[in-house]
Amino acid sequence: MRTLYFDCFAGASGNMILGALIDAGLEPERLVKEIEKLGFDGYEIEITKVDRSGISSTHVDVRVPQENKHRHLHHIEKIIDDSELTDSVKDRAKKIFLRLAEAEAKVHGIDVAKVHFHEVGAMDAIIDVVGACIGFEMLGIEQFACSKIHVGSGFVMMEHGKFPVPPPAVAGLLAGVPIYSTEIEGELMTPTGAAIISTSSTSYGVIPHLAVEATGYGAGTRKYELFPNALRIMIGEVRSEANSEALLQLETNIDDSSPQDLGHLMDRAFEIGVLDCWFTPIHMKKNRLAVKVSLLVRAEDRVKCLDLLYSETTTIGVRVIPVERHSLPREEYTVETKFGTVRVKASSHGSRSTVTPEYDDVKRLATEHNVPLREVRSSVLQVFEATNSERPKLVYEQ
Numbered sequence: 001m002r003t004l005y006f007d008c009f010a011g012a013s014g015n016m017i018l019g020a021l022i023d024a025g026l027e028p029e030r031l032v033k034e035i036e037k038l039g040f041d042g043y044e045i046e047i048t049k050v051d052r053s054g055i056s057s058t059h060v061d062v063r064v065p066q067e068n069k070h071r072h073l074h075h076i077e078k079i080i081d082d083s084e085l086t087d088s089v090k091d092r093a094k095k096i097f098l099r100l101a102e103a104e105a106k107v108h109g110i111d112v113a114k115v116h117f118h119e120v121g122a123m124d125a126i127i128d129v130v131g132a133c134i135g136f137e138m139l140g141i142e143q144f145a146c147s148k149i150h151v152g153s154g155f156v157m158m159e160h161g162k163f164p165v166p167p168p169a170v171a172g173l174l175a176g177v178p179i180y181s182t183e184i185e186g187e188l189m190t191p192t193g194a195a196i197i198s199t200s201s202t203s204y205g206v207i208p209h210l211a212v213e214a215t216g217y218g219a220g221t222r223k224y225e226l227f228p229n230a231l232r233i234m235i236g237e238v239r240s241e242a243n244s245e246a247l248l249q250l251e252t253n254i255d256d257s258s259p260q261d262l263g264h265l266m267d268r269a270f271e272i273g274v275l276d277c278w279f280t281p282i283h284m285k286k287n288r289l290a291v292k293v294s295l296l297v298r299a300e301d302r303v304k305c306l307d308l309l310y311s312e313t314t315t316i317g318v319r320v321i322p323v324e325r326h327s328l329p330r331e332e333y334t335v336e337t338k339f340g341t342v343r344v345k346a347s348s349h350g351s352r353s354t355v356t357p358e359y360d361d362v363k364r365l366a367t368e369h370n371v372p373l374r375e376v377r378s379s380v381l382q383v384f385e386a387t388n389s390e391r392p393k394l395v396y397e398q
Contacts, residue, residue, distance in 0.1 A: 004136070005207055006146040006197050007232035011188025014128025016218035016231040017196055019058040021135035022047060024216025024235055034134045037084045040064075040123055050219045053228035057219035064123040070116040073101040076126060085130070092133040092200075100195045103172035125192050132196050139235060144200040145208050148178040152188035170194045176300035178204050178246075178322070184224060193231075204299060205246030205324065212236040247275065248297050249323045250305055252315040253282060255290035262291060265312045269295055272304055275325075296325070328354075335387075337379040339365040344384055355384055 006012065022028055028047050035045070042065040050059045076097050080090050098112075105112045117125075151166040151174070158167060165187050166174065173194040213236040220229040254262070262279060269277040276296040284290045293313065297305045302320070309318055328347040335342050335357075342365065343358040357380040366376045 001238050002140050002142045003208060003210060003236065003238045004139070004141045004144050005210060005234040006144070006201065007207075007234065008147050008149040008189070008197070010220060010224070010227060010229045010231065011150050011152060011190075012193035012197060012218075012231045013190040013220065014125060014132065014192035014196065015060045015062060016220050017132045017193060017233075018060040018128060018135065019047075019218030020216040020231045020233040021132065021139065021218070022060065022216070023058040023218060024139070024214040024233055026135045026138055030138060031131060031134060034085065034089075034138075035127055035131050038079060038126065038130060039083060040127070043123060043127065045127070052217065052219050052223070052230045053225075055217055055228045055230060057217035057228070057230045059219040059221075062124040062127050064127075067122055072117065073097060073112060073115060076117065079126065080130065085134070086137065089130065089133045089137055092136070093130045096129050096133070096195045096199045099173065099199045100169070100191060103169045103191075103195075106172055107168040128192050129196060136200070141235070143202060143238075144197075145203045145205075146177075146197055146201040147207075148180055148204065149174065149197075150184075150188055151179045151181060152184055152186045153181040154185035156187040166194075167191075173198050176298070176302050177201075178299065182226075184226065186222065188220075203245040205322070207234065208238055208244050210234060210236045210238055243327050243329065245325055245327075246299065247323050247325050248299055248302055249321040250295040250297060250302075250309065251319040251321065252293050252309055252313065252317065253284060253290050254293055254313055254315060255284055255288045256314050257291070261312070262293070265293065265308070268308060268312060269305070272308060273298075273301055274305060296323070333384070335380050335383050337365075337376070337383050339369050339371070339376050339379060342376070342380045344380065346384075355381060357381070 018031075022031065032045055044063045046061040046063065048059050048061075050057055077094055080093050083090070100117070101112045101115045104115045104117070108115070151170070154165050155162050156165055156167055165181075166179070166189060167187065169191050170189055173191065174189070177198060212234050214234075216233050217228070217230040218233070220231070222229055266277050266279075274295045274297050278294050280292040280294065282290050282292045293309070295305055295309070306318055309315055330345050330347040333344045333346060335344050342361040345356045345358070347354050357377055362373055362376045362380065366373045369376075
C-alpha cells in the first residue's frame with residue numbers, strides 16, 4: 001500500500017506540507033492548475049529552493065490579498081463544493097476543515113456551525129489544505145503515518161491574545177497524538193498542519209516497514225541553529241506482510257474489586273472500542289492477591305479508556321505504556337454449512353494460512369442443532385477448504 005510518512009521533527013504547517021510534496025516529486029504546474037479550480041482571484045504562489053541547515057528544501061509562499069471577512073464552515077464547504085476538483089479531494093478537504101471547526105468549537109464552547117475561522121479560514125489556509133489534498137491524490141497516497149510531533153514551546157500571539165504552545169485548538173487537534181517539546185521557543189505545529197496530519201494519519205511512531213521511493217523536505221520560514229526547520233516526508237510501499245501500528249497499553253492493579261465488577265468492566269471496555277482487554281492474577285504488597293487489568297487501545301481512545309478505568313474500578317493510578325503491534329492482514333468470509341451460516345476470519349503468512357470460525361456462531365448453531373461444537377467447527381472448515389482450494393496450506397485455529 002502506497003504510504004506517506006510525516007517526519008515532524010520541526011513540526012509542520014500547511015505550506016511546509018505543500019513544499020515537501022513538491023520536493024518529493026509533485027509537479028508544481030499541475031498543482032497550481034488544480035488549485036485554480038477553487039476560483040480565487042488575486043493570489044500568488046511562489047515556489048523556491050532554499051537551504052535549511054545544509055539541506056536543500058522547497059519553500060512555498062502563498063501570497064493573498066487582504067481579506068476583511070471571517071468565514072464559517074459552511075462558507076468554506078461551499079467554496080470547495082462549487083469547485084471543479086475531484087470528489088475525493090473535496091471530501092478529504094472538507095473532513096479537514098470539519099475537524100478544525102470541531103476543535104475550535106470545543107475550545108470556545110460553541111456549536112460547530114457558529115465557529116468563525118480566523119487565520120485558518122483565510123484564502124491562503126484554504127489553498128494550503130486543498131493543495132495538500134490535491135498533492136496526496138496526484139502522488140497516489142493510500143495511507144498516512146506520522147512520527148511523534150515536535151510542537152515547540154513558549155507562547156504565541158493569536159487573534160484572541162497570547163496563548164501557550166501548543167495553542168488550544170492545536171492541542172485539541174492533536175488529542176491522542178504523541179507530541180513533545182524542546183528548548184526551541186515558538187509554534188512549530190500550526191493549526192492547518194495539525195488538522196491535515198491528524199485527519200489523514202492512522203498511526204504514529206517509528207517509520208513503518210517502508211520501501212522508500214521518494215523523500216521530500218518542505219521548508220518553514222524561520223531558521224534554527226539546532227535542527228533544520230523543515231518537514232520531511234517519505235513515500236513508498238509498505239511491503240511487510242504484517243501491519244505495524246503504535247498503540248497504548250493501559251494497566252492498573254486492583255485488589256478490592258469483585259469478579260462481577262471486573263466482568264462488567266470488560267464488557268464496557270469492548271463496548272467503547274478497546275482492541276483487547278485481559279486480566280492477570282498477581283501477588284501485591286502485604287501478601288494481597290490481586291488482578292492486573294490491561295487494556296490495549298488506540299492513542300485517540302486514551303482519554304475515554306482512562307475515564308472508564310477510573311469510573312468502573314477503584315484504581316487511583318494507571319500505567320500508560322506505548323507499544324507497537326504487528327498483525328497479519330485478515331479477510332472475513334461467510335461459510336454456508338448444513339447447520340447454518342458461520343463467519344470466518346482468515347490470515348496468511350508466507351505459505352501458511354490460519355482460519356478461525358467465529359466462536360459465537362459455532363456455539364449458537366451447536367446449541368440449535370444439539371450437536372457438539374467440534375462437529376459444527378469441522379463442517380465449517382471442510383466447506384471453507386473445499387471452496388478455497390487455491391489458498392496455501394491451512395492451519396486451523398480452534
